[in-house]
Amino acid sequence: TTEETVNCKEKIKQLPKDIYYLLKTAGEVGDYLDKKVFVVGGFVRDLLLGKENLDIDLVIEGDGLLFANELHSRLGGNLIEHKEFGTACIELENGNTLDVVTSRREYYEYPAALPVVERSSIWNDLFRRDFTINCMAIQVNKDSFGRLIDYFGGLEDMRHKKIRVLYNLSFIEDPTRILRALRFASRLGFRIEDETNNFIEEAIKDGMIGKVSVDRIREEILLLLDDRYLDKNILSLLNHYNIFQALHPQLIVTDIKINKVKDIQKSIEVFSTFYKEKVNKKLIVIMELLDDLPIDEIFQVINKFVPHKSSILNIQATLEEKEHTYKILDTEDLDRYTLYNTLHKHSMEGLIFYYNNCTNGYIRHYITYYMVNLRNIKASISGKDLVDLNIKPGPTYKIIFDAILKAKVLGEIYDRRDEINYAYRLYEEIKGGRDGV
Ligand code: ATP
Structure with a gap:
């Protein structure tokens, strides 16, 4: 893995002013707490593709909740903390949402005589993600503002319009990624890279779709049936992979x-x-x-x-x-x-x-x-009109309303006055019928 050092500063500067300000402020808070801060995932992907994305995911190497509180005090909006996960969300008044997560350092023990390797915490965060194009980060601290972190070749795949997973077991670990792969391929007009395609086909053959919970399948399916994807032949793609038959x-x-x-x-x-x-x-x-x-x-x-x-x-x-x-x-x-x-x-x-x-x-x-x-077509008179005609409330009302509706549908009566006359006549008939017995 290599770390691409493409500078995205210029691209960020072209974003709407409020988003630029928001990222700058996040960097300042990071500097203040002496921690590295990154914007990651979908936002970075869309920035590089020149598409708008209002959901900003921030990763902080350090205490995410402390960071979120400090950022919230500078930006305002609504702060929602999830203390048990160490994550937080800030909903801003202009409709942007900021999600803050903490990344952790982890140690990887390699087999044989190789030394224990410590991975930076942003590496760990990115490695948990789905596709290379979604696995990039941009640092926002002042000194490194706009530095692209691309350990897995996301930029290269983006240039070649490819959806690629990071490792072979990715779809087994989380089969919803199968549907996500089709979703991104369809929406971005990208191709599913050959090896990734084989992993998907194997996972489907192994019945992995059936292992996804009903709630998560539905969430993905409903997303896929959105116009954004429907217009781009997502159904043919779902068909190609026999997703419907798996359901x-x-x-x-x-x-x-x-x-x-x-x-x-x-x-x-x-x-x-x-x-x-x-x-x-x-x-x-x-x-x-x-x-x-x-x-x-x-x-x-x-x-x-x-x-x-x-x-x-x-x-x-x-x-x-x-x-x-x-x-x-x-x-x-x-x-x-x-x-x-x-x-x-x-x-x-x-x-x-x-x-x-x-x-x-x-x-x-x-x-x-x-x-x-x-x-x-509806009756224009109401129960009150029948009361005014001295008709006693009861089952007769329904008979009268049904008859009025029928007469209106058949074009036999037209307006309110017709309806009142009709109701009255009908009532008399019903009453007469009853009295006659
Ligand atoms: P969209 O524009 O559709 O919201 P997005 O990439 O922002 O696209 P989200 O579902 O909000 O989509 O996910 C945000 C990020 O979280 C993704 O870019 C990806 O890095 C990561 N992610 C989401 N779901 C998974 C998953 N099932 N497995 C691994 N990483 C995931």
Whole structure:
């Protein structure tokens, strides 16, 4: 390992003023405490790539908490200490976050007659990280401000656009790195270096994906389904490494499916002027991915994709009802009320999925018609209006509201006055019916 001494001072000076100031201040605090301070990891990678990164990870050779407290007293913001880990986080008002960790010196005993080697503590910190491009540090103390520390050839790999692990057991030690490798390759347009590729394939063959906890898999999967990666063909990459099959043997992502996922954005935009709520695109992506699985199998994998009960139910209900819904909509002359009843119970994500998932003209036409004309139909009168009509509260209210809705959907009544008249007439009929018995 060699220590590259590329000076990043100029690059740091071109950063937004507040970030430059922040790094300078961190260096001053280090000088004040007589400790070395480094900015490390993703921030350094993105600085060298010319990309913005608001998350600053600082490594201090010494007492991290003491350092964080001193830095916080100079910068302000919100200080969160994790005393048991010796780490801290400062959330600044401008949206930047600063994470502070302590690095430790360690001793490595080499076999045979070689002497015990002491590694500098920044070396130890960097050696624990995942890929060479993420294993660089920049010192920020005044005298060495901007000095790049690159023990593992990160800069060289960055120049050749390569994702490379530091050692062969890396993916066995932490299989989430497999997904991280694909994520960085996709996002940066880098290639997974040949040896690293072999390590990944071996780890997958050894079933390492199955050893990752559900929570961590989900965290990574949800990141991967973000637009930043989706736009760059992450699904093909996941497919290439059989990641989906590692999650569930029957989960096969065909090219047809990948194309459907690509269409989702367009389908969202088709209707975007007709609804106000925020649509969770990731849910629609997951619906497409899980679509071909048998219903009871979906239940087995769904928690590897989404955490919340409500999202799980949303996806399940949509997929469970798909065939039934398509069957009803696949007809030439469907009446408005059947259409309303069929689609009304579905979430916006479910409706967009139904539209996106099929190419059948009738079905698409009916979903569009529902979105544009029926979805927002509501009764404009309330319970209070029924009270004003001297209708006694009780089960009759629901009967009346359902009937009003139906009449509105069928276009038989239009405005508030129609509704009041209609409610009154209906009430009289119900009452008459009852009195007649
Ligand atoms: P992003 O821009 O996606 O946040 P990042 O590199 O900052 O990228 P983080 O997940 O925040 O990503 O990780 C910060 C740093 O911590 C990484 O650059 C890497 O050095 C290290 N790291 C994160 N996860 C792992 C892991 N599983 N194994 C080893 N090192 C890791």
